[in-house]
Amino acid sequence: MTTLLGFVRTVARLVRADVTKLSRYWVVVSGFVAIAILAVSGMMIFYRIEQTANVTADSGYDFALSVVNRLVDVSMPIVYVLVCILFAIDVSNSTVKCILTRPVTRMELLVSKYVTALGMVTLNVALLWAVALSGGAAYYGLGDLTENGYVIFSGGYVLGQFALGTFFLILGFASVAAMGVAVSAFSSTMGGAIIIGLIFFFVLGAISVIPASLGLTVSSGGESFLLSFSSLSLPKQPLVPLGVLDDLTTGVAIESWWIPPIQRMLVVCGCHLALFFTISAIGVRKRDFTL
Amino acid sequence: MSPAPPVVAEHLKKRFGSVSAVEDLSLTVEEGKVYGFLGPNGAGKTTTIRMLLGLIAPDGGSVRIFGHDIRRDFKLAIRCVGAMVEGPAFYPFLTAHKNLQLFGRLSGGVPAARVDEILDRVGLLRRAGQKVGGFSQGMRQRLGIALAMLEKPRLLVLDEPTNGLDPQGTREIRELLRQIRDEGETTVLVSSHLLGEMERICDRVAVISQGRMLREGSLDELLGADDGVVELVVEPDRTSAAAEVLTRRFQIEPRRIRRGHLELIVDGRAGASEVNRVLVEEGLAVHGLHSRRRSLEQVFVELTGEVSDIQ
Ligand SMILES: Nc1ncnc2c1ncn2[C@@H]1O[C@H](COP(=O)(O)OP(=O)(O)O)[C@@H](O)[C@H]1O
Ligand SMILES: [Mg+2]
Numbered sequence: 338m339t340t341l342l343g344f345v346r347t348v349a350r351l352v353r354a355d356v357t358k359l360s361r362y363w364v365v366v367s368g369f370v371a372i373a374i375l376a377v378s379g380m381m382i383f384y385r386i387e388q389t390a391n392v393t394a395d396s397g398y399d400f401a402l403s404v405v406n407r408l409v410d411v412s413m414p415i416v417y418v419l420v421c422i423l424f425a426i427d428v429s430n431s432t433v434k435c436i437l438t439r440p441v442t443r444m445e446l447l448v449s450k451y452v453t454a455l456g457m458v459t460l461n462v463a464l465l466w467a468v469a470l471s472g473g474a475a476y477y478g479l480g481d482l483t484e485n486g487y488v489i490f491s492g493g494y495v496l497g498q499f500a501l502g503t504f505f506l507i508l509g510f511a512s513v514a515a516m517g518v519a520v521s522a523f524s525s526t527m528g529g530a531i532i533i534g535l536i537f538f539f540v541l542g543a544i545s546v547i548p549a550s551l552g553l554t555v556s557s558g559g560e561s562f563l564l565s566f567s568s569l570s571l572p573k574q575p576l577v578p579l580g581v582l583d584d585l586t587t588g589v590a591i592e593s594w595w596i597p598p599i600q601r602m603l604v605v606c607g608c609h610l611a612l613f614f615t616i617s618a619i620g621v622r623k624r625d626f627t628l
Numbered sequence: 629m630s631p632a633p634p635v636v637a638e639h640l641k642k643r644f645g646s647v648s649a650v651e652d653l654s655l656t657v658e659e660g661k662v663y664g665f666l667g668p669n670g671a672g673k674t675t676t677i678r679m680l681l682g683l684i685a686p687d688g689g690s691v692r693i694f695g696h697d698i699r700r701d702f703k704l705a706i707r708c709v710g711a712m713v714e715g716p717a718f719y720p721f722l723t724a725h726k727n728l729q730l731f732g733r734l735s736g737g738v739p740a741a742r743v744d745e746i747l748d749r750v751g752l753l754r755r756a757g758q759k760v761g762g763f764s765q766g767m768r769q770r771l772g773i774a775l776a777m778l779e780k781p782r783l784l785v786l787d788e789p790t791n792g793l794d795p796q797g798t799r800e801i802r803e804l805l806r807q808i809r810d811e812g813e814t815t816v817l818v819s820s821h822l823l824g825e826m827e828r829i830c831d832r833v834a835v836i837s838q839g840r841m842l843r844e845g846s847l848d849e850l851l852g853a854d855d856g857v858v859e860l861v862v863e864p865d866r867t868s869a870a871a872e873v874l875t876r877r878f879q880i881e882p883r884r885i886r887r888g889h890l891e892l893i894v895d896g897r898a899g900a901s902e903v904n905r906v907l908v909e910e911g912l913a914v915h916g917l918h919s920r921r922r923s924l925e926q927v928f929v930e931l932t933g934e935v936s937d938i939q
Contacts, residue, residue: 343703347734354730362721431717435775438681438711439734440703625684 344448347441351449352456355423359453362426364527368419372412372461376468379408384476396482397473398495399586404469406579409462413510414538416461420454420517421534424621425524433626447522447621451614454514459507466503482586489588498582498591505578505594509602512609515617516541522617522624578602632695633658634708634783634815635680641688642675642839649675651839653689657783657817657832662809664830665819666924672839673819674714677787680817681711693783707735710781712789716772720761724752724771727760732778742778750774750804766797773804777814784808786818790825798825805829823924827851835928842931850927857883857893858900861916862907864888873910878903888915 359365383404387393394400427433436446473479482490517534524530581599585591635657642650650672657663665673679686682698682705691698696705718727725743732738747753750770755763760771769789776784789805790798806829808814820826827833827847834844843850862870864887871890874880880903884891894900900917907914 350734350736354733357726357730357733358719358722361726362719426719430719431715432719434683434713435717435731436734437683438706438709438713439731440707441734442702 344445347445348449348452351441351446352452355449355453365419368415372415372464375412376408376465380404380468380472383407384472394477395586397477397479398482400477401469401473402582402586404472405465408465412461412465416457417513417517417538418531419457420514421521421530422527423450423453423518424521425527425530428626429526443621447617450518451515454518455511458510458514462503462507484588495585498585501594502578502582505599509606512606515610515613519613519617522620632692634694635817636692637680639689640676640679640686642679642686649839653841655834655844657815659815660812661831662805662816662818662829664826664833665817666823666826666833667821667836669821671836673836674787677713677785677819681709681713681785682706708782709785710776710779711785712772712776713787715791716768718760718771721759723757723759725756728775728778731775735779738778746774746778765792769793782814784814784816788819788821790820802829823928827924835931837932857891859918860890860892862888863913866912870907870912873907873912877906
């Protein structure tokens with residue numbers, strides 16, 4: 338018990354140190370600035386398109402959901418690249434030896450990188466929701482969901498369901514981020530980590546090994562379809578949690594989140610996480626880190 | 629029970645592929661001493677230090693830091709240690725102050741005042757707010773030492789702290805180490821490939837080469853090992869006359885003769901004063917007669933029979 342507490346405390350310290358250093362590192366800062374710009378401009382463009390096509394969203398929630406649905410796949414590669422440098426930043430600056438000569442074990446260091454990666458994924462999704470919901474509020478208003486004057490769902494209920502969907506979405510993306518940390522754990526330079534990481538990202542995306550739909554969702558003539566980043570068109574695992582939310586804004590209540598597609602996604606993502614964690618743990622244990 | 633010594637390493641071994649970096653190396657560092665770990669480049673100093681600090685696992689042998697096994701009780705052991713291994717390492721995009729604070733956080737946090745204090749100690753307080761990316765080699769080196777000393781460790785391990793410094797910088801670091809020694813609260817293990825540079829501040833030294841310990845002992849033991857070597861200085865044109873007197877009166881053949889300088893072995897100090905008296909008696913002016921301590925460099929050359937690689 339005390340060892341577990343010590344483990345958690347050290348990981349928390351490492352994460353805090355990571356946040357301090359990453360928030361001052363221009364690559365990471367520009368990455369998130371890029372995501373913010375992407376979110377705002379994407380949201381505005383999407384509104385403009387809706388206006389010209391004379392389709393209006395049913396509500397601010399509906400609008401926000403479509404915005405997030407479209408942008409989350411575009412922002413994910415940016416976050417992924419930032420995750421790829423998490424370990425490499427310490428190895429390339431040799432600071433890893435300063436960390437490991439403090440009361441910090443290699444396993445604590447590795448786990449802290451996973452926690453930081455999860456934080457970055459969460460920040461990304463939160464940023465998109467913040468922008469999308471602000472847009473929804475500005476263009477359509479965010480009150481209770483009504484139809485013909487009757488309240489179907491309260492605003493709180495809708496936001497709660499959005500939060501649940503986001504939670505599952507983050508779990509999906511976390512397993513992609515885990516791949517980034519694993520690549521990073523084997524890299525010595527940041528450039529190498531990013532290049533190898535992106536190769537893995539697109540190759541594994543192409544053969545549908547990584548779970549999220551890594552592509553651009555576009556709609557045309559009322560049908561929305563996925564423009565995959567990869568050219569191999571093997572069946573894709575769609576963004577299940579956002580798919581579940583799709584009908585919510587049209588008045589269909591969500592009876593349960595514990596449905597087979599979500600369960601399948603969790604199993605797949607859990608396996609990915611376990612696999613990538615094991616690989617990176619072996620790498621971090623065996624590596625010499627002094628080059 | 630006497631307190632456990634800062635470092636006890638026994639029979640350390642490390643191979644990298646076919647290269648044997650360290651072979652059966654044992655050493656003990658006593659509390660409150662400055663222990664010099666000397667040897668040419670590639671001797672295995674850094675590899676040994678990395679094993680001492682648990683950065684790499686030895687292929688054989690054990691390390692105890694203040695009695696804690698570095699592999700089994702890593703955290704307990706490492707809490708007592710501040711180290712700079714193979715050059716300083718920092719985040720170039722953070723300021724000197726932020727870097728120290730960041731690393732201090734890993735063991736629970738260090739007050740900002742302590743960071744300033746240690747920066748002042750190494751003469752970097754004015755640069756505290758500057759990014760480390762713009763620091764010179766010497767400044768980084770000093771910041772590395774500051775980081776090692778940040779949490780007031782009982783054992784300070786510095787791997788080649790003067791590497792890449794100019795003579796002025798080297799002097800400063802030597803002065804700093806001397807201060808630490810005089811304060812007597814910290815044990816220092818310092819490695820260097822510049823044999824001569826460290827001999828003035830070390831209480832004990834270990835000389836290693838090719839992963840093996842060649843000699844270990846106090847400086848007196850090492851440098852005074854051939855008591856009786858005396859250098860005699862006479863008038864340059866009376867050199868051969870002096871040599872002749874030495875041979876005739878003492879049956880001593882000078883080991884080496886240069887114009888005005890003779891190197892000879894006498895039996896203790898009485899012998900030296902006797903030599904002096906006889907030479908004056910024979911009408912030779914003695915300009916100097918002093919026992920000549922060898923330098924670490926010479927000890928090293930004698931031990932290895934090699935001159936290469938030492939500066
Ligand atoms: N990570 C490593 N991989 C392979 N060989 C290494 C490694 N580290 C050190 N060596 C070898 O071990 C020997 C000792 O190196 P080192 O301990 O760095 O010497 P020193 O610090 O005394 O200059 C050298 O021959 C070096 O090439
Ligand atoms: Mg070295």
